[in-house]
Amino acid sequence: xNNGNPDNAKLLEHEADGIKELDNLLPxxxxxxxxxxxxxxxxxxxxxxxxGAGDLQAAEYTKEWKRGEEIKSASIAKFESGIATxxxxxxxxxxxxxxxxxxxxxTYCAPCHRPDGGGxxxxxxxxxxxxxxxxxxxxxxxxxxxxxxxxxxxxRGVLNPDQIKAVSSYIYTLRGTNPKNPKPAENTVxxxxxxxxxx
Ligand code: HEC
Numbered sequence: 724x725n726n727g728n729p730d731n732a733k734l735l736e737h738e739a740d741g742i743k744e745l746d747n748l749l750p751x752x753x754x755x756x757x758x759x760x761x762x763x764x765x766x767x768x769x770x771x772x773x774x775g776a777g778d779l780q781a782a783e784y785t786k787e788w789k790r791g792e793e794i795k796s797a798s799i800a801k802f803e804s805g806i807a808t809x810x811x812x813x814x815x816x817x818x819x820x821x822x823x824x825x826x827x828x829x830t831y832c833a834p835c836h837r838p839d840g841g842g843x844x845x846x847x848x849x850x851x852x853x854x855x856x857x858x859x860x861x862x863x864x865x866x867x868x869x870x871x872x873x874x875x876x877x878x879r880g881v882l883n884p885d886q887i888k889a890v891s892s893y894i895y896t897l898r899g900t901n902p903k904n905p906k907p908a909e910n911t912v913x914x915x916x917x918x919x920x921x922x
Contacts, residue, residue: 730745733745733746733747734746795880795883798883798884799879799880799884801884802884802887803867806860806863806864806867807860809859809860809863809888809891810859811859811891811892811895811896812824812888812889812892814892817889817892817893818889818892818893818895818896822889822893823886823889824889824890824891824892824893824894825893827882827886827889827890827893828840828890828893828894831878831881831882831890832845832890832894835874835875836848836894837902837906839897839900839902839903840894840897840900840902841902841903841904841905841906842905842906843906844874845874845875846906846909847902847905847906847907847908847909848894848897848898849897849898849899849900849901849902849905850905850908851898851899852908852909854870854909855870859891859892859895862891862894862895863887863888863891866878866882866887866890866891867879867887
């Protein structure tokens with residue numbers, strides 16, 4: 724069998740299409756790595772599944788999600804506590820066409836208030852008749868709290884504080900613009916009810 728070639732001693736009996744196999748030992752590092760994975764899997768199973776000592780994915784996710792929600796609520800609470808002193812942004816990057824506030828308005832608000840703010844399901848935001856107060860802070864509050872009974876959604880937690888400031892600043896620029904065929908004034912309360920562009 725040997726035929727002078729030391730490898731021939733390791734030749735296994737079987738053969739397929741002239742291809743033969745040598746019975747080589749696996750390298751020790753490979754064998755040890757393999758053994759370690761088995762040891763690891765046993766420890767893993769006991770730790771997570773038998774003893775229940777560690778969090779599985781779902782529990783980890785829930786914990787992180789809760790932590791995220793806490794950070795979010797804290798930031799919203801901080802924003803809301805300082806609302807009374809807010810003033811509209813003058814930054815063109817926010818209130819200009821294509822700016823953050825404009826983009827948010829077109830995406831989230833225009834379906835009900837029309838892209839030009841003239842009003843559709845929601846009231847006209849360009850005239851000086853306001854249902855929930857005419858000044859910037861009134862608007863911010865309406866946007867945060869919504870008027871669920873009347874179809875105005877609450878944007879608390881949907882838009883972050885910076886986005887709420889941006890979109891409120893944008894609608895502030897709509898005041899006094901006269902879009903075509905606006906929704907008739909909601910006559911419940913007439914403006915002005917506070918410091919606004921109309922005072
Ligand atoms: C699903 C429709 C809808 C969407 C979307 C919507 N609104 Fe409204 N909005 C309304 C309605 C309806 C009212 C009137 C509520 C009432 O009659 O009390 C309103 C009222 C308002 C008011 C108060 C107007 C006033 O006269 O006092 C502001 C400000 C406003 N919305 C801003 C926004 C902004 C900003 C967005 C986008 C982030 C938005 N709305 C998205 C339907 C909507």
